[in-house]
């Protein structure tokens with residue numbers, strides 16, 4: 001029986017990972033970690049019986065200890081608890097499904113403990129890819145992508161070890177505001193931005209999809225996962241989200257992975273790689289689909305994508321600045337403190353004003369985040 005730990009078990013990816021575990025019946029969950037949703041976490045503990053569960057706040061952990069006193073589970077808290085869950089002894093694999101740069105330290109801890117990584121938490125690779133990828137190699141750890149586009153690319157690469165990637169075609173749905181003008185976007189509310197046409201996801205990534213920042217983060221994520229240059233990654237808007245991404249080879253062949261939009265497929269592929277398993281749910285039917293369409297991204301209206309390419313070209317801590325500014329700006333937008341169009345403005349200004357560090361270590365990346373947070377708080 002395969003043993004896994006899930007960081008962010010109560011979120012969108014976390015619960016879908018548990019849905020796969022529930023359906024397949026031959027994976028044991030040894031550790032789970034969540035932020036504050038102890039109601040769902042308790043249900044998960046009762047159903048999946050992990051040995052260890054981490055909750056962010058000690059107050060909540062205390063309460064959960066009382067509620068789970070009848071079970072054989074250790075409840076831990078804080079960053080220390082999250083790190084303990086990431087390195088839980090029995091787990092062979094860690095699913096990283098927390099949001100944001102919070103994922104950096106537990107991902108490092110899991111790699112150092114020799115765990116295979118099923119990576120959903122893209123912000124960790126975006127900001128610390130230059131540390132994570134070599135560290136994984138040194139520790140014989142495979143980083144298996146969970147992000148649907150990167151899983152599609154990874155699936156398209158199977159059996160191609162002898163060949164060098166010519167180009168990556170990263171597809172984007174275009175989000176809920178595709179085709180809208182800047183004027184139309186001026187009064188977008190959080191509720192508008194939280195409606196994604198094809199995918200049901202956590203709040204932060206749903207907003208990122210509506211600004212195209214998510215695609216920008218995915219460009220940087222692809223650079224680290226597949227060792228390509230920025231100019232080898234082409235973003236194409238494909239509103240139906242059926243072609244999940246593709247690889248072009250030097251002879252012009254394009255290999256893609258297609259499917260209905262369902263995150264359980266990339267999650268399951270990462271959990272069982274290189275084996276495929278049966279998965280319940282809707283199958284693709286070409287004649288029902290009829291037409292698939294493609295267009296270029298509107299990078300004038302949605303500035304986030306170009307800013308991500310710029311951060312990638314600059315390197316060093318520039319992607320960390322890009323990402324940290326976005327995390328903070330999205331949180332402020334969701335709190336109705338700034339407007340939708342202020343999100344890219346904040347990112348751009350932070351990229352202009354931040355101190356550049358050529359080869360930041362983990363401490364300097366986290367320092368970059370704190371500095372960006374303080375700057376934004378003082379300005380907006």
Ligand code: NDP
Pocket residue numbers: 007008009010011012013014033034035036037038055056082096097098099100102120121122123146147148199200201202203204205263
């Ligand atoms: P959600 O917001 O749905 O879930 C986030 C999870 O992290 C929750 O379990 C949350 O717990 C937990 N969490 C929050 N704070 C802490 C903390 N301090 N310590 C421990 N756990 C914490 O996010 P998603 O599942 O949508 O996204 C997770 C990651 O996967 C992101 O990096 C995202 O970009 C990436 N991703 C997501 C996709 C999707 O379809 N959702 C697709 C591709 C990538 P609680 O519920 O208690 O707050």
Ligand code: MG
Pocket residue numbers: 147148149218
């Ligand atoms: Mg994606």
